[in-house]
Amino acid sequence: MxxxxxxxxxxxxxxxxxxxxxxxxxxxxxxxxxxxxxxxxxxxxxxxxxxxxxxxxxxxxxxxxxxxxxxxxxGYRRDLGLRFIEGISETLTDGDRILPGGFLYMSDVLGLPEVLDTAGKLFASRFRESGADYVVTVETKGIPLAVATARFLNVPMVVVRRDHKVTEGSAVSINYVSGSRRIQTMSLSRRSLPQGTKVLLIDDFMKAGGTSKAVIDLMHEFHVDVVGIGVFIDTAEPQNKIVKEYLSLATLQEVDEETRQVKVVPGTYFEEDASEGGR
Amino acid sequence: MxxxxxxxxxxxxxxxxxxxxxxxxxxxxxxxxxxxxxxxxxxxxxxxxxxxxxxxxxxxxxxxxxxxxxxxxxGYRRDLGLRFIEGISETLTDGDRILPGGFLYMSDVLGLPEVLDTAGKLFASRFRESGADYVVTVETKGIPLAVATARFLNVPMVVVRRDHKVTEGSAVSINYVSGSRRIQTMSLSRRSLPQGTKVLLIDDFMKAGGTSKAVIDLMHEFHVDVVGIGVFIDTAEPQNKIVKEYLSLATLQEVDEETRQVKVVPGTYFEEDASEGGR
The missing domain is CATH 1.10.10.10 (Winged helix-like DNA-binding domain superfamily/Winged helix DNA-binding domain)
Structure with missing residues (x-):
């Protein structure tokens, strides 16, 4: 017995x-x-x-x-994480995923429990010493990744909205210029983040880094520090991002609408010398 | 050894x-x-x-x-679930949460890992025999709950968008009249759901049920069946919802802007005779 x-x-x-x-x-x-x-x-x-x-x-x-x-x-073993991301990269490397304008369809992948869990564990593992009190994301496609990461860090998750909603109460809004050169808005409820706290920013995608930069600016308004940035996939171009320190799980190297070529490779997360938050 | x-x-x-x-x-x-x-x-x-x-x-x-x-x-024990929801109800029963227009601030609660995990387990446990191939939700506030439920059912999660995005490819869009009597749009990528599949709809809030009804209509366009509906919180009024069969974890009985009174009680999920998807 x-x-x-x-x-x-x-x-x-x-x-x-x-x-x-x-x-x-x-x-x-x-x-x-x-x-x-x-x-x-x-x-x-x-x-x-x-x-x-x-x-x-x-x-x-x-x-x-x-x-x-x-x-x-x-924690999560780097070799298993790398193998996992190589599998995802192969899935994404499919000409049928190319959308008009050179965008890549990946909403299906970002809805798979196994992908979310693994991405969440990878981020939570790497940012475990970051001291983040919250995980922050911007609606919409980054939310599932932020939920998964927050789960494994056991911290609350906060969603920055694209516009000011009646269900959020008084909010701080900022305008910024997106990669597509349009003026965009971001809004966050005043009650959502206490002053002096630290946040980890998680998002699905980074091209030039304009959205991440805007979140950092918005966080300044709340007197909150961004202690790390993790994205599911970044683009190889432009090489010179507005935001310097971030980790990507995968990198989109090429989307060619004419030849229907897509190339996705493991991201900066898996670079040998990548330290926490460093590129 | x-x-x-x-x-x-x-x-x-x-x-x-x-x-x-x-x-x-x-x-x-x-x-x-x-x-x-x-x-x-x-x-x-x-x-x-x-x-x-x-x-x-x-x-x-x-x-x-x-x-x-x-x-x-x-699975999840009903008594533990009920105790958990009683705790949430107490948290929500706070006059400071009342927003202009009689809305209740609850974004903070819907970002807590413990709340999401428990709600996800409760829904996954009750709908385990539903045969759902996917969990569907409508952006934005239902997404974390849908992610948690999909995780415990081990099925993919699909997000219906409020408008048609370039990153979603060709989409089916419908218009509907919301509770606030405004014409709203819902849009879902054609690639997101195969014909003949079954979905479980998870959302954060239900008042009259207009949004849920619109999702059911949208699913018809995809030849997809909604086999269950679960919401975090519904309202006691109107009693006569457009959608008849759904489960709520909590019910908002009263929000009085003048007296600053809020009353939240356990939802239909915990009614003694509530069966799967039944009110």
Whole structure:
């Protein structure tokens, strides 16, 4: 029976930890919940940590003492991430995806749970030390990625709107010039972000970086710092982006409407010397 | 060592299953991956299933035979769900949330990972037999809920846009009359949904049901069936919604701009006789 009990505890502990990334869970409370001694719990947690680290799933951080706790910090193996993005790149490298104007259809890919989960884990893993209190995105296509990233960082997610909505209350709005040289608006509810906090910006796409720059400007209005930027896909051109420090999971190198050629390669996230937020 | 190995296998199995809800995983492949006999694996899975069922976390469905597999079907205990929604209702019952026009600010709540995860599990649990191939939502505020629900059902998520975007390719657009009696547009990329499929509609809010009705009409254009509707919060008035069959997690009973009174109660999801999709 003792063996059974350990197995059962391990199922429950693994589940509790995986479902609450980055939350410090009290050892005392968990021992109560599982009706077991803290010493047994510590042994269980050591086993779980060992497997997680061996599999590259992240790690457990334990805090000793009376107020001792344990926290699951999600990770993702670079080689598995790279293989995953290579698969996505192959999916996107399809002439049938080319839309009038040289745009690439990728809404389907950004709606797949596996893609969102993996992208979320990759961003959460790389930005785990960023100190971000929130994940911020701009409607619409970046929202699913922001939700996934916020889930694995266990922080709230905030959506910047394209215009001011009655359901958002008083808002701060700014105008900016987009890549297509049109004047655009961004608006964010005053209540959404407290002063002095830090945010991680997650978006689906970056061309020149105008939208990201506008978010940074909008955040200044809230006295909020952007501590990192992650995008699903950026474009190789223009090489000189308005925003210098960001990570992309994939890079769109070529979309040729005439020859129906598309070329997508792994992004700056996977560059050997890429550090947090650095290109 | 044998005891250790079982514990380690159980960590890995629990993680693999929890991260891929509703996916049939081959026992042969898992046995290979974990370098263990299928018979040991079966014992491990029995332990995991027992804990999941005892905790109300869902269940494991196993298929016997050479092509045998196992699938994690997420569940959520009704009493825990109800307690959770009671907490949310209390959060929302705050006069400071009242916006001009009698709207209630709830964007913050809809950005919390715990809220999204729980709502997603509740919907995925209730609609697990719906046969939905996709989760559909309308931009913007329903997207995070749709992402969470799609994750626990392991189906792709599709976003209906408010207008036709160049990045969506050719689209089907419809006009409809919203609750505020304005003519509105909805647009969905032709490529997004194959004919003959089934969708679950998830949204943040329902007043008269005009938006849901419009989605149903739009789905008809795609020859797609709406097999269920779930909203985070509906309004008590009007009682007679355009859409009859839907589930709400919470119900907004009163927003009084003058007295600053708000009243939110658990929704139709928690009615004793509420069956799948029924009000």
């Amino acid at each position: 003792s063996k059974m009990r350990r197995s059962e505890r391990i199922v429950r502990l693994t589940q509790i930890l995986l479902e609450q990334p980055h939350r410090v869970l009290s050892l005392t409370e968990m021992a109560d919940k599982l009706s077991s001694a803290k010493s047994s719990l510590s042994e269980d947690l050591a086993i779980i940590r060992e497997v997680m680290e061996a599999e590259g799933l992240g790690t457990l951080e334990t805090q000793a003492g009376a107020a001792g706790g344990v926290r699951y910090v999600p | 044998s005891k250790m190995r079982r514990s380690e296998r159980i960590v890995r199995l629990t993680q693999i299953l929890l991260e891929q809800p509703h996916r049939v995983l081959s026992l042969t492949e898992m046995a290979d991956k974990l370098s263990s006999a299928k018979s040991s694996l079966s014992e491990d899975l029995a332990i995991i299933r027992e804990v999941m069922e005892a905790e109300g976390l869902g269940t494991l469905e196993t298929q016997a035979g050479a092509a045998g597999g196992v699938r994690y079907v997420p």
